[in-house]
Amino acid sequence: MRFTLMTAALALTLAACGGPEEPAPAPPAETAAPAPTAAPSPEMTPPAEAAPPVEEAAIESPYADAIAALPAPYNEADFEVGQSIFRQCAACHLVEEGAGHRVGPNLHGVFGREIGSLPDFNYSDPVKEADFTWTPEQLDHWLENPRAFLPGNRMSFAGVRRPSDRVNVIGYLMVVTEE
Ligand code: HEC
Numbered sequence: 001m002r003f004t005l006m007t008a009a010l011a012l013t014l015a016a017c018g019g020p021e022e023p024a025p026a027p028p029a030e031t032a033a034p035a036p037t038a039a040p041s042p043e044m045t046p047p048a049e050a051a052p053p054v055e056e057a058a059i060e061s062p063y064a065d066a067i068a069a070l071p072a073p074y075n076e077a078d079f080e081v082g083q084s085i086f087r088q089c090a091a092c093h094l095v096e097e098g099a100g101h102r103v104g105p106n107l108h109g110v111f112g113r114e115i116g117s118l119p120d121f122n123y124s125d126p127v128k129e130a131d132f133t134w135t136p137e138q139l140d141h142w143l144e145n146p147r148a149f150l151p152g153n154r155m156s157f158a159g160v161r162r163p164s165d166r167v168n169v170i171g172y173l174m175v176v177t178e179e
Contacts, residue, residue, distance in 0.1 A: 029109040066175045074136060077171020085160060085169040092157070095176050104155060110134050110177050136170050143169070 061067070063079040070077070086095075092104035099106060105121040113134050116127040130150055132138060143148045143160045160166045 003133025025072050041151040042179070057097075063175050067171055070103065070148070070171055071136075071173055074171040074174055077168045079168075079172055079175065085165050086172055087118035088157070088160075089169070092155075095173070097179075107173065107177050111174060124152060126150045127154075136174060139173070141171055142167050 061079045062161060066078055067079050068075050077079045089104075089107075092102050093107050094100065094102060095107045097106075097108040099108070101118075101121050105118050105123070110136050115130045115132055115134060115138075116123040143166050145159050146153065148156050149160075160169060
């Protein structure tokens with residue numbers, strides 16, 4: 001093989017140095033002709049620039065549909081931001097069904113549940129005596145200022161100050177506590 005290539009190279013060298021009488025073979029017309037028609041005209045170029053944003057939106061969050069189905073304002077929640085805010089809660093709370101408690105009670109199925117009602121969690125008296133069902137709105141008040149919401153409760157957590165952060169973490173919880 002190497003010999004053949006060297007021979008070819010030598011032949012080319014010789015051809016390059018060859019006499020001007022050698023006419024260079026003209027390229028066959030059939031191979032040259034199709035090129036201009038095959039090249040896409042600018043108008044025919046597929047909308048490649050429009051495609052990537054669509055794909056990004058599709059992979060943005062696998063929970064986008066679940067968030068969009070929530071009642072306002074939680075349908076505007078950012079799942080990923082809510083997830084990162086929940087890391088503060090995750091020190092004390094698990095959300096998976098049957099995963100048990102940490103310092104705080106398991107939050108699976110919390111919406112629609114009576115406050116302080118898990119039979120195997122030792123709630124404080126103020127929480128046990130409180131009488132309401134968890135809704136997103138109640139959780140919003142609780143997280144705004146846990147201490148003021150139910151004085152004497154044992155959730156030692158400063159709260160989530162920014163309203164938009166509460167929307168995000170509550171939207172996140174509405175999705176993951178129902179899974
Ligand atoms: C330092 C630990 C800790 C952190 C952090 C914490 N919690 Fe709690 N949480 C508790 C404890 C303890 C209770 C039970 C309070 C009681 O009985 O007085 C509780 C109770 C709750 C309840 C009532 C549950 C029920 O069964 O009625 C909800 C809802 C809740 N927390 C949500 C959150 C969310 C959301 C966050 C984060 C934004 C959070 N908590 C952060 C410890 C924590």
